[in-house]
Amino acid sequence: MTAGLLFDLMMALAVLGTAAWTLAARTQFAAVIGFVATGLLLSLVWVRLGAVDVALTEAAIGAGATGVIILYVVARLRGGTAEISAATPSRAQRALAALLAVAVGGVLALAVLNLPDPAPSLAEAALAGSAPLGLGNPVSAVLMAHRGLDTLLESVVLVFAVLAVWSMAADHRWGGAPGPVFRREESGPLSLLARVLPPVGIVVGIYIAWVGADAPGGKFQGGTILAAMWILPWIAGLARPPSITDWRLRLMIAAGPLTFLCVGLAGFAVADGFLSYPPSFAKPLILLIEAAMTLSVAAALACLIAGPPERRLPPESMAADRR
Amino acid sequence: MSGTDILALAACGLVAIGLYGVVAQAEVLRKIIAFNLLGAGVFLLFGVVARRGAAAGLAADPVPQAMVITGLVVAFAATALALVLTLRLHQITGAATVAEDPPSGAAPDPASEP
Amino acid sequence: MSVVIGIFSAVCVLAGAFFFLAGTVGLIRFPDTLSRVHALTKADNLGLGLIVLGLLPLASGAGVALKLVLIWALVLVGGATAAQLIGAAAAKDER
Numbered sequence: 001m002t003a004g005l006l007f008d009l010m011m012a013l014a015v016l017g018t019a020a021w022t023l024a025a026r027t028q029f030a031a032v033i034g035f036v037a038t039g040l041l042l043s044l045v046w047v048r049l050g051a052v053d054v055a056l057t058e059a060a061i062g063a064g065a066t067g068v069i070i071l072y073v074v075a076r077l078r079g080g081t082a083e084i085s086a087a088t089p090s091r092a093q094r095a096l097a098a099l100l101a102v103a104v105g106g107v108l109a110l111a112v113l114n115l116p117d118p119a120p121s122l123a124e125a126a127l128a129g130s131a132p133l134g135l136g137n138p139v140s141a142v143l144m145a146h147r148g149l150d151t152l153l154e155s156v157v158l159v160f161a162v163l164a165v166w167s168m169a170a171d172h173r174w175g176g177a178p179g180p181v182f183r184r185e186e187s188g189p190l191s192l193l194a195r196v197l198p199p200v201g202i203v204v205g206i207y208i209a210w211v212g213a214d215a216p217g218g219k220f221q222g223g224t225i226l227a228a229m230w231i232l233p234w235i236a237g238l239a240r241p242p243s244i245t246d247w248r249l250r251l252m253i254a255a256g257p258l259t260f261l262c263v264g265l266a267g268f269a270v271a272d273g274f275l276s277y278p279p280s281f282a283k284p285l286i287l288l289i290e291a292a293m294t295l296s297v298a299a300a301l302a303c304l305i306a307g308p309p310e311r312r313l314p315p316e317s318m319a320a321d322r323r
Numbered sequence: 324m325s326g327t328d329i330l331a332l333a334a335c336g337l338v339a340i341g342l343y344g345v346v347a348q349a350e351v352l353r354k355i356i357a358f359n360l361l362g363a364g365v366f367l368l369f370g371v372v373a374r375r376g377a378a379a380g381l382a383a384d385p386v387p388q389a390m391v392i393t394g395l396v397v398a399f400a401a402t403a404l405a406l407v408l409t410l411r412l413h414q415i416t417g418a419a420t421v422a423e424d425p426p427s428g429a430a431p432d433p434a435s436e437p
Numbered sequence: 438m439s440v441v442i443g444i445f446s447a448v449c450v451l452a453g454a455f456f457f458l459a460g461t462v463g464l465i466r467f468p469d470t471l472s473r474v475h476a477l478t479k480a481d482n483l484g485l486g487l488i489v490l491g492l493l494p495l496a497s498g499a500g501v502a503l504k505l506v507l508i509w510a511l512v513l514v515g516g517a518t519a520a521q522l523i524g525a526a527a528a529k530d531e532r
Contacts, residue, residue, distance in 0.1 A: 008326035012333035019337055019360050023344045028352055035356050042363055045330055049370040050382025057392045058366075061399045066359060070352070073406045077352060077413050087349035087422035097346035105339025112331040112371060121376030122386040138381060142389035154393045161400035168407045189521035197514065204511075220396050297396075304403040307410075 008048060015041045028074045032067060039063025052216035053139045056208070060224035061301075068231075069305055134283035136214030143218070144286045148275040152264060155257040155293060158300040162253055166244050169308040175245045179306035184237035194236035201229040209294040213283075219256075219290050223297025230302045241306055249299065256296025260289050331371040337364030349420045351409045355402060362398050366391045442494045449491025456484030470527035478520040482513055 015038060022034030039062045046055035089097065123138070130141030143151045166178070185191040209222025233239035242249045263285050264275040271278045277285050341364055344357025369387040376384030412418060463476025489509045496502040 005326050005329070008329045012329050012336075015333050016336045016340065019340045022356060022360065023340060023348070023353075028350070031353060031356055035359065038360065039363070042367065045333070045367065046370060048326065049330060049374040050377065051370055051373060051388045051391070054366075054370065054388050054391050054395075057395050058363075061395050062359075062363065062366075066399055066402055069403055069406055070356060073352060073410050076410060077419055080419070083418065083420060083422065084349050087420040089347055089349070094347045097343050100346065101339040101343035104342055105335045108338055108368070109332055109335040112335060112368065113328060115372070115375060117375075119372065119375035121378040121384045123376055123378040123381045123384045126385045127379045127381065138385040139388050139392070142385045143392065147386070147389055147393075150390070150393050154397055157397050158400055161404055164404050165407045168411045189518045189525075193514065193518040197511075200511070204507075218392070220392060301399075304400065307407060 036067035056221040173309045176309035182237040194233040198229040219293040226298035227301035252299040256293035259292035334367035446491040453484040453487030456480045
């Protein structure tokens with residue numbers, strides 16, 4: 001017990017230390033590294049809290065994917081030091097901000113330490129509800145059935161986020177392929193990794209999504225790995241992203257929410273309402289949604305990482321546009 | 324004091340650090356990073372509540388866990404959008420902050436070349 | 438028999454943890470990028486390998502054991518690539 005307590009204390013200090021270091025870091029690049037380190041430590045904390053599903057998501061999306069997109073922007077932002085120092089709040093303002101932060105943190109701490117004991121819990125209800133669905137992982141059962149509406153809306157949020165990112169493109173770039181062009185690496189470590197890893201990584205990604213029904217894992221964790229397996233050959237210059245007007249790409253991004261919505265609407269006809277599943281057929285329907293969602297999460301995350309179209313259109317498609 | 328309480332305090336600390344970073348830093352990019360730290364602290368509070376609600380043989384209450392998974396994905400989408408907006412602002416005005424007066428020597432928009 | 442396996446596992450995991458410690462000390466103490474990367478990858482690959490080796494006898498089945506070895510293999514590939522890329526970038530900076 002004391003060993004566990006000591007470990008928790010060390011983890012808490014490490015998380016707070018790296019977070020503070022992230023703010024204090026002199027360069028933006030260092031700040032991102034600090035942020036990713038904080039995220040990875042946080043996923044260990046999630047394991048300590050008994051939430052392995054969340055730990056996987058935090059490591060994949062919270063630390064990994066978020067870190068990648070921030071790094072990608074850091075490499076392209078060139079802020080003048082004069083502008084930044086002129087805009088930095090004065091010492092007094094920062095002291096006030098620190099006061100505010102300490103006050104909010106302190107009140108939160110008081111509230112958390114005085115939570116009711118024993119804590120209210122929906123664990124039993126969730127467990128009782130997940131057995132008839134044939135799902136061994138109660139977190140997946142909550143995501144797919146008990147709070148299915150949340151997950152449906154979230155999947156739509158991803159589609160809207162992709163639309164919003166694409167719409168940041170300059171007008172004449174609309175229809176181009178997203179993101180910058182990377183130099184094709186014929187040899188070297190990155191090229192080797194981009195050729196060797198994806199076959200394994202795709203299997204691992206699908207496995208993580210599949211195993212989510214009964215063990216920690218699921219569509220978001222698996223989808224992130226699949227997205228990474230596409231990003232890798234792209235960064236190595238071996239693969240090119242499709243044009244954002246390509247209907248196959250758009251279908252991939254929309255397939256998950258559409259499947260989810262259709263199954264949800266079918267619930268009116270074959271079960272007792274929106275997003276409810278007929279008891280005898282629940283598991284196949286949930287697996288269908290999960291499969292479509294895995295594909296869509298992978299495509300949407302890859303598009304969010306790649307960013308808005310930045311290339312000029314290739315000549316033949318320009319001609320096709322003018323026609 | 325249990326291990327969960329210690330992690331709860333860490334979550335509160337993370338919220339405080341993130342809040343300070345959002346308010347006291349000038350660069351938009353650093354604000355976004357700090358905002359993510361703040362969000363991580365809030366998610367961790369959910370985790371503490373889930374852990375305290377451990378029952379029925381589960382290590383933690385699955386309902387807050389599912390909400391955090393949803394939240395993490397939405398936070399990523401929001402961060403991606405914020406970063407693209409930051410980049411576009413930088414491309415158009417040359418600014419890395421949202422101060423009142425943009426720098427005089429604004430960089431030309433690389434996207435507006437013919 | 439189980440005592441022997443327990444001791445074997447404990448020794449392997451402890452040895453792995455020692456390599457992680459050594460790698461971390463190297464990362465903090467070594468003066469330049471290349472030697473830091475060297476300390477990190479050598480120690481981490483070996484350290485994780487020893488930890489996986491120590492956990493193998495405790496795995497509940499062949500599938501779990503296979504997954505443990507796969508994790509190690511993936512970390513090896515990822516770590517080696519990252520080390521090469523960082524090393525190349527550091528060498529480019531020096532030139």
